[in-house]
Amino acid sequence: xxxxxxxxxxxxxxxxxxxxxxxxxxxxxxxxxxxxxxxxxxxxxxxxxxxxxxxxxxxxxxxxxxxxxxxxxxxxxxxxxxxxxxxxxxxxxxxxxxxxxxxxxxxxxxxxxxxxxxxxxxxxxxxxxxxxxxxxxxxxxxxxxxxxxxxxxxxxxxxxxxxxxxxxxxxxxxxxxxxxxxxxxxxxxxxxxxxxxxxxxxxxxxxxxxxxxxxxxxxxxxxxxxxxxxxxxxxxxxxxxxxxxxxxxxxxxxxxxxxxxxxxxxxxxxxxxxxxxxxxxxxxxxxxxxxxxxxxxxxxxxxxxxxxxxxxxxxxxxxxxxxxxxxxxxxxxxxxxxxx
Numbered sequence: 001x002x003x004x005x006x007x008x009x010x011x012x013x014x015x016x017x018x019x020x021x022x023x024x025x026x027x028x029x030x031x032x033x034x035x036x037x038x039x040x041x042x043x044x045x046x047x048x049x050x051x052x053x054x055x056x057x058x059x060x061x062x063x064x065x066x067x068x069x070x071x072x073x074x075x076x077x078x079x080x081x082x083x084x085x086x087x088x089x090x091x092x093x094x095x096x097x098x099x100x101x102x103x104x105x106x107x108x109x110x111x112x113x114x115x116x117x118x119x120x121x122x123x124x125x126x127x128x129x130x131x132x133x134x135x136x137x138x139x140x141x142x143x144x145x146x147x148x149x150x151x152x153x154x155x156x157x158x159x160x161x162x163x164x165x166x167x168x169x170x171x172x173x174x175x176x177x178x179x180x181x182x183x184x185x186x187x188x189x190x191x192x193x194x195x196x197x198x199x200x201x202x203x204x205x206x207x208x209x210x211x212x213x214x215x216x217x218x219x220x221x222x223x224x225x226x227x228x229x230x231x232x233x234x235x236x237x238x239x240x241x242x243x244x245x246x247x248x249x250x251x252x253x254x255x256x257x258x259x260x261x262x263x264x265x266x267x268x269x270x271x272x273x274x275x276x277x278x279x280x281x282x283x284x285x286x287x288x289x290x291x292x293x294x295x296x297x298x299x300x301x302x303x304x305x306x307x308x309x310x311x312x313x314x315x316x317x318x319x320x321x322x323x324x325x326x327x328x329x330x331x332x333x334x335x336x337x338x339x340x
Contacts, residue, residue: 030062033235037067038075038089042189042277043216045257046110046286047088049249050242052256058241059234071142076219079104085224086235090143091214095300098319099310106320107225108218108236109296110243112287114206115215115280116147117192120184121177122199127155130203133183136167136176143215144186146303150211151204189280190273207284212295225321236324237333240290244337247282254278288338289329292320 033056037044047065050056056063068075072089073096079087080102087094094104124130137144145164152159165182167173170191176182177200184203187195196202218239225232246253254275257263263270297316304311328334 029060030057031060031231032062032064033086033231034064034066034084035086035088035235036075036078036084037065037069038072038087039069040067040261042257042261042274042281043111043115043285044088044260045253045278045281046242046246047239048242048256048260049246049253050238052259053242053245053252055241055245056235056238059238061231061235061238063235063238071139073141076102076104079219079221085220085228085232087219088216089219090146091217091219091296092141092143092146092300092304094217094219095214095297095304095311095319096308099304099308099314103221103223104219105222105225106214106217106292106297107220107232107322107324108239108290109214109216109293110218110239110287110290111216111285112290112293113215113285114143114147114209114211114213115188115285116144116186116206117188117202118148118151118184118204119177119187119192119195119200120203121180122201124183124201124203127157127203130184131157131161132163134163134165134181136165136173136182136185138168138170138173138186139166140164143213144188146213146300147186147206149303150213150299151206151209154204154209154211189277190270193273193276207280211299212293213299214293214296217292218290220321222321225324233324233327237328240325240328240334241337243286243288243290244334247286247288250278250282253282289325289334291325291329292322294320 051063051065068078072093075087075089076093076097078084091106094106097104135148137148167176170187173185174191174195177185257274294316297319301311301314
């Protein structure tokens with residue numbers, strides 16, 4: 001009898017030991033990693049999904065996702081200070097900081113296309129109609145500023161041919177369009193959905209143009225990746241799995257977005273815009289294999305060269321560390337996320 005009880009207890013203990021490592025204890029096994037967000041946006045959907053659905057914990061990470069705000073430059077500042085281990089936001093800020101000697105590096109590019117659209121009054125039917133007109137951006141040096149410069153170059157126009165004004169945010173630009181304070185604007189989701197409903201014209205959709213720039217990157221420091229490589233790899237692994245989850249689970253991902261963006265169930269229009277944002281991100285923008293983009297970094301260097309002499313002739317690869325994504329890709333991990 002005692003022999004049988006002992007045997008059953010031993011079998012139960014072995015079963016627990018086999019299962020337990022798959023889900024580490026928060027109190028003993030999880031390692032805290034802090035990641036800063038430059039803005040509250042649906043573009044953070046894959047990160048939020050990884051946080052809310054326990055994907056970080058699955059890989060032994062206790063995430064602390066912090067809204068820092070104030071643009072990419074501010075969140076990169078927190079990264080340099082050591083307050084966070086990872087940062088997300090427009091990648092130009094990390095390139096500027098690296099050019100000035102900061103120990104920062106781009107480790108992933110979750111978005112493969114630019115989200116912005118250049119919108120204009122309905123009576124402005126072609127790019128040439130913008131000559132002499134006022135175009136709103138968030139602020140100088142921002143992603144929207146880079147976008148208008150890239151688009152103008154594609155159209156064969158010079159920045160001096162238009163009036164570029166700082167208007168702070170997409171909602172503020174939309175309000176200024178309604179007041180005719182500006183004639184056009186570089187808008188991001190969901191504001192460009194609202195603008196289209198109000199009859200404003202799309203003159204450029206970055207998602208349909210062969211223009212590559214650092215829309216949204218995951219950044220860290222070389223010293224952190226070197227000293228805490230296993231931890232950095234597991235964090236990145238959860239982030240990549242978050243992208244796959246987001247793409248494959250619409251209902252659950254929309255619930256996470258609604259929670260994080262504080263959209264109430266009775267806000268029908270906002271929910272409709274949110275669903276439209278989800279479809280764009282899942283089908284068009286999120287990259288399954290989010291390697292840092294050499295081409296996007298090169299684009300930034302070309303524009304930064306006017307103010308940053310060190311950008312001239314700089315090697316784009318020196319601003320990125322693709323080893324984390326490469327290791328996940330080579331191991332077959334990413335392939336298995338999509339059942340291939």
